[in-house]
Amino acid sequence: MSTPALGTASPVPRRGFLAELRDALSVRGVALVVGVLALQLGFVLSYVGAFHSPTPHRxxxxxxxxxxxxxxxxxxxxxxxxxxxxxxxxxxxxxxxxxxxxxxxxxxxxxxxxxxxxxxxxxxxxxxxxxxxxxxxxxxxxxxxxxxxxxxxxxxPDPSDGRGLSSFYLVLGWMIGGYLAAAILGIAGGARPANPPRTLVRLAALAVYAVVSGLGGAILVDPVLGALTGHFVPLWIVGALLVYAVAATTVALQTLLGIIGVGVAILLFVVLGNPSAGGAYPTPLLPPFWRAIGGWLPPGAGTTVVRNTVYFSGHATAGAWWILAGYAAVGTVVALLASALLRGRSWRVAT
The missing domain is CATH 3.40.1710.10 (abc type-2 transporter like domain)
Incomplete structure (x- = not known):
């Protein structure tokens, strides 16, 4: 019986196709891909459903x-x-x-x-x-x-604001930054923070990011592009609050649901929030479902605050400010409470 010569590698046993398939496609991986497919189809349904036939209502x-x-x-x-x-x-x-x-x-x-x-x-x-x-x-x-x-x-709209859509696209950029920053911190450090202090640190980091993000957006649309001028500080405040509201809510969803929480955040803020925000078609032209939810989601509330601050002296913005503040406050509290409960459960299991 011959033995492999010294210095030569043993032949790697060949694996069957099914074994390779099982290793490449775990149940968790397949479930996440199915979730992505659902989000993709939901995106198409939501946007086409909201915009395919704008009809005025009251x-x-x-x-x-x-x-x-x-x-x-x-x-x-x-x-x-x-x-x-x-x-x-x-x-x-x-x-x-x-x-x-x-x-x-x-x-x-x-x-x-x-x-x-x-x-x-x-x-x-x-x-x-x-x-x-x-x-x-x-x-x-x-x-x-x-x-x-x-x-x-x-x-x-101002001549540099085109068809008055700069408010919506500014809010869209802020919102994407908010949930992506929270998602990236979750991927880097675990979707579910290990304990309340770590959750607090993550929220504090996102608060700093929100302030910088709000400042950056205000600089771009005012002195750089001249699209929304004359309201630099109010826009900075709106941006900071909006970004933190979205980020804190995403952290709360991640803490409760793990990586699936990012998908839920995308569902709320992108799939449902963007077409109902009143950007391309204001609320009175949207179908009933989108008309009903738009003002209760950060994209719609943010668009209302920015647009009415820039063009209408801040009129009819109180409710939208409260919506953004509510997402920020509830997201923060839920994230901290959920991490504390998960920490307590882990401690009881360990003992």
């Missing part, structure tokens, strides 16, 4: 007209099929402009009793798609009354 509109024409126009607008607008009266053009700029309404019809041409006031900085949709509705309604309408944009 867009708030003011009407300025002498009586009894005012009531007739309001009744006619509110009786339109599908309830595309929700009309209310305004006493004069000044009040109508105020209602638009404080975000109570999106547009206003000002009837000229001495002529045959009325004026539609809009503020396209709040969403060009809404303004153009309301203009189409007004033209259709006015044609039935044998009148014409001219559109006056009282608050357009």
């Amino acid at each position: 867009v708030p509109v003011a009407v300025v007209a002498p009586e009894p024409a005012a009531h007739q126009i309001i009744d006619q607008l509110n009786a339109l099929d599908g309830e595309p607008v929700r009309a209310r009266a305004a006493s004069d053009e000044h009040e109508a402009r105020t209602l638009i700029l404080d975000r109570t309404v999106d547009a206003a019809v000002v009837v000229d009793p001495r002529g045959s041409t009325d004026t539609l006031l809009v503020a396209s900085a709040g969403g060009p798609a809404v303004s153009s949709t309301v203009a189409q509705i007004a033209e259709r309604v006015e044609s039935t009354r044998q009148r014409q309408v001219t559109v006056t944009d009282i608050r357009p």
